[in-house]
Amino acid sequence: MNDYVIPLCYLAAGGLFIVGLKGITQPKTARRGLQAAELGMLFAIVGTLLHKEIIDFTWIIIAFVVGSVIGALMAVFVPMTAMPQRIALSHAFGALAAGLVGTAEYYNHQPEIGAFTMAAITLEVLLGFLTFTGSLMAFGKLHELLPGRPQVYPGQNYVNISVLLVAVGAGVWLVVDPAQTWLFPVIAVLAAAFGVMLIIPIGGADMPTVISLLNSYAGLSAVAMGFALDNKALIIAGALDGSAGFLLSVIMCRAMNRSFTNVLFGAFGQADTSAAAGGAVEERPVRSATTEEAAMLLETARSVIIVPGYGLAVAQAQHRIRELADVLTRNGAEVRFAIHPVAGRMPGHMNVLLAEADVPYDQILDMDEINADFAQTDIALVVGANDVTNPAARTDKNSPIYGMPILDVDAARTVMVVKRGMKAGFAGVENELYFQDKTLMIFGDAKKVAEGLVHDLEATVRA
Amino acid sequence: MNDYVIPLCYLAAGGLFIVGLKGITQPKTARRGLQAAELGMLFAIVGTLLHKEIIDFTWIIIAFVVGSVIGALMAVFVPMTAMPQRIALSHAFGALAAGLVGTAEYYNHQPEIGAFTMAAITLEVLLGFLTFTGSLMAFGKLHELLPGRPQVYPGQNYVNISVLLVAVGAGVWLVVDPAQTWLFPVIAVLAAAFGVMLIIPIGGADMPTVISLLNSYAGLSAVAMGFALDNKALIIAGALDGSAGFLLSVIMCRAMNRSFTNVLFGAFGQADTSAAAGGAVEERPVRSATTEEAAMLLETARSVIIVPGYGLAVAQAQHRIRELADVLTRNGAEVRFAIHPVAGRMPGHMNVLLAEADVPYDQILDMDEINADFAQTDIALVVGANDVTNPAARTDKNSPIYGMPILDVDAARTVMVVKRGMKAGFAGVENELYFQDKTLMIFGDAKKVAEGLVHDLEATVRA
Amino acid sequence: MSTAIETGLYVFLLATFVGFEVIRRVPPLFHTPLMSLTNAIAGISLVGSLVIAGSDHGVTSTVLGAIAVTASTINVVGGFLITDRMLKMFKPREARKPATAAKVAANGAGTSAVVASEGASR
Amino acid sequence: MSTAIETGLYVFLLATFVGFEVIRRVPPLFHTPLMSLTNAIAGISLVGSLVIAGSDHGVTSTVLGAIAVTASTINVVGGFLITDRMLKMFKPREARKPATAAKVAANGAGTSAVVASEGASR
């Protein structure tokens, strides 16, 4: 009986995972898709528990309960602003599981493993431990337990690549000559070391791209596990995970007009630090305004586009900004939100934050959808966004962000920028936008400024 | 060696077929996609020829040469207007091959076939012969060797379904009790008979939907062959073929607002015949015009949308219509073509005909793309199209085409309709469009009228 | 070539194609939930972990297995729950809570058009 | 369940998903070439036909195999050639043969804008 039930469970799981992902391509079907994926996981678990190799459920039950409790607590209490960290952490968990399973498989069956299975196990362990430590490092940088600045030293890239090559070489040797059992721990340790070394030179703000890439590696380690265990549901789930991570990182690289190599080895975001340290911020005159003055202008606007960025997430200002949008709407203005693909701290992050603050998703528009509309807009209100609005990307060939597609806020009749000071954004370049005649700077923390604007606007409207 | 080469050939073939289909999603990559698919087929053939079961190449070479010559001649000489027939014929060839391979497999290995392989072979033979005769019938109707009218008699659907059920029942019996070898020819003959009976009650104009469905069956018989031979490249190719056919028939059914059941068992298009036979065409006044009069109007138009239909294909008027479009363009008008998804004799047929006549594809727009533009258009020139422009689809709940999405030609300032007389189109319903004040009928064969319009327009422009 | 490898390669090739085709259609709106959903799906490493935690290969193996099961379960349970939490937050304009509409209505003239459209959709 | 069945089911399931995802993106413009391309791909029944025509199972089997090879080859060769013939016909506006542009240019004033845009793109 189980000869039929187990394979069919896995087949169903594989199919349902795909159906799940298809669901999430549309708002209407997204939650149904999620349910399909959940059902798929249920099938996979039931199919696995029917394996006759499993003879003792004690540890399974304990581990399952512990895992469920931790998972549920994390799911309920993690704030939306901490999503990037949580995602990094869960890559670490997934990869750890893959690495440990590979290790156990190796030691349990060690002398009689065929060359192909051995290669799959080696790859699984390599990718597993590399992704585990890499994701932990990414978590540390995102959660600001570690310094966000890229830590670089001369020849770093060569050292890193050598470590990886030695680990891969050891893997090949082990597959060719399985008697060299001492190589196995060497591979595991080198992989873990490489994971750490890979992330050290990458700046905190590049972590989103990096976690997408780690997503892809975690998927590939599941694929390797699938090959090692000859389990097709694992291969399917791993391949889906792998392609999702890869596509997201490609989308982000493209939206920043940067290459993979540049993200991984470019130590981008250094300029930022040095500029800040050197105090090299130029003193040029800008027009700045108080929240009262800004509120008076906003009161007369018929159309406003709000451009949220990384600073909004840092300030956790999403709820206040939504209130501001509500007041403006009540005042008769058409209010929309414009989202750049890399605004914020992870792909799609701004959308989630705004959705959390109860902004309807059809009021949130992607860069391509809204860029043409800035020219017909009274006020573009930039909140904690910088690089994604920098016109230098269009005009200045020497700028590090040249060629990056940006939101054309400078086409609006008036531009208001909310930020704390004149500091540069992640790319470390000055923003010409701030010195234009039509631009008004409102200095302060995004949340405080938004509160002030709501307050003053309500006063103005009432008056 | 071959233990690696053969499976890798098939794997490459499967992958390249998918790459090929991906190519054809965009004009720029379409031909590269085709080349990928060709390369895939080469891999599949090379992989197969390496099989050690093949001991004699005489017949293979003869058959291959004969097939290539016939295939090449057909490809070079078939006119684009005859595409639907050719497609039907090639379904017949593919299905015949599947049926014959299944038959040979059965008799070659007969006593030692396992239940699963037997089921696959039975399905292959059933689908193969059914699709073979069905496609030949479709070819006959499309090539007008057979009467296009639906041939119906009472209880027909029950008889047809009984035949199918008996065939399927015999198949199940054979799988359960392989000793009953006499059942095999019975299955083959019943399947072939069902193929014929299935098409008899379906009208000629419904053949496009039917050949799409037969496309899907042919694909499924290849899938069954893949299961029988344990060959994954076959399964992939068959599944791609099957899903393409299925999706195209769904698209067409949706574009006609009809169900599969209605197409297969509805004997649609009967009304057409009876109306024509009874001469029940109502005598209501219409405004008609000569080509000279029409040319004078066209000369003043700044924007013209040409709506080609089945009549244009029948009249082979595509080249003349393109000349007309050229003259109008030279006269300063913006000329575009609007294509309804089911205009013509097969999905996408109008596009191919216009492309053949050298109309650039960015001048050809789908219904959804252009429907909103009719309201800003001076003249909508309907050439041999009827049902796809019938406003009754929007307004008349009792019309058989109610709910079908149509081209909104009646929104244009002036509508010109080229057709031979007042006869109804495929759906057999009258077209209110022709009796509107803004509509001008130009009676005559589409090709002749187009020639006349070009001639008169050139005369007018020169004058 | 062993059938296991061959099959694995087919499944990997095809699943990757499916993955790319489907995921390229996911709108930026859902990129974060997408990541968290694939995280949950990657909890499929449970499949390997469970067998190791439950089979009889000595204590070390069982402990490794149990840790792996814990880690995978965190992903599965946490991933699905948090994806659900996120997806629930996404609402179209019409579905906003009535309170907003009431507040809006109380604000009179300038916004009557907005109120009307919100009212009509309910 | 035998691995052959299991594998077959996986490949079929995944290939069908891929098929639907890819083919739904084919624009109506290419529906006819799509059909003729899938026809050519369905010529894959050659794989079965060749083995039967070339193996040693008596005359009947060889004849059936030879007919099957002929039929499949017609599909492969004819299908690819005709798809190529069709795809070659599809041209964007800029790629139209120079003769047209010349004719247009000879026509003077009213169409100068068109001429300009055609000229610029070459």
Ligand SMILES: NC(=O)c1ccc[n+]([C@@H]2O[C@H](COP(=O)([O-])OP(=O)(O)OC[C@H]3O[C@@H](n4cnc5c(N)ncnc54)[C@H](OP(=O)(O)O)[C@@H]3O)[C@@H](O)[C@H]2O)c1
């Ligand atoms: N989203 C992703 O997935 C992703 C991935 C990789 C890289 N990136 C990179 O990240 C950057 C994102 O662009 P962005 O425009 O969103 O951010 P940004 O260019 O980094 O600018 C953020 C701005 O917010 C301001 N800010 C910080 N904290 C604030 C607070 N509490 N209140 C108000 N303002 C505050 C900062 O100015 P002050 O210090 O003057 O306040 C800063 O200039 C891009 O360069 C992109 O390439 C993003």
Ligand SMILES: NC(=O)c1ccc[n+]([C@@H]2O[C@H](COP(=O)([O-])OP(=O)(O)OC[C@H]3O[C@@H](n4cnc5c(N)ncnc54)[C@H](OP(=O)(O)O)[C@@H]3O)[C@@H](O)[C@H]2O)c1
């Ligand atoms: N394309 C597909 O894949 C497909 C599939 C299934 C069903 N269909 C059905 O086919 C129909 C297609 O609509 P359609 O508007 O293209 O065609 P239609 O409604 O069938 O009308 C074609 C018109 O062309 C005229 N005509 C015929 N020969 C002509 C000639 N030589 N010169 C000038 N006019 C000629 C006919 O009128 P006269 O006799 O007065 O000239 C007829 O009214 C729809 O009802 C659709 O549901 C299409």
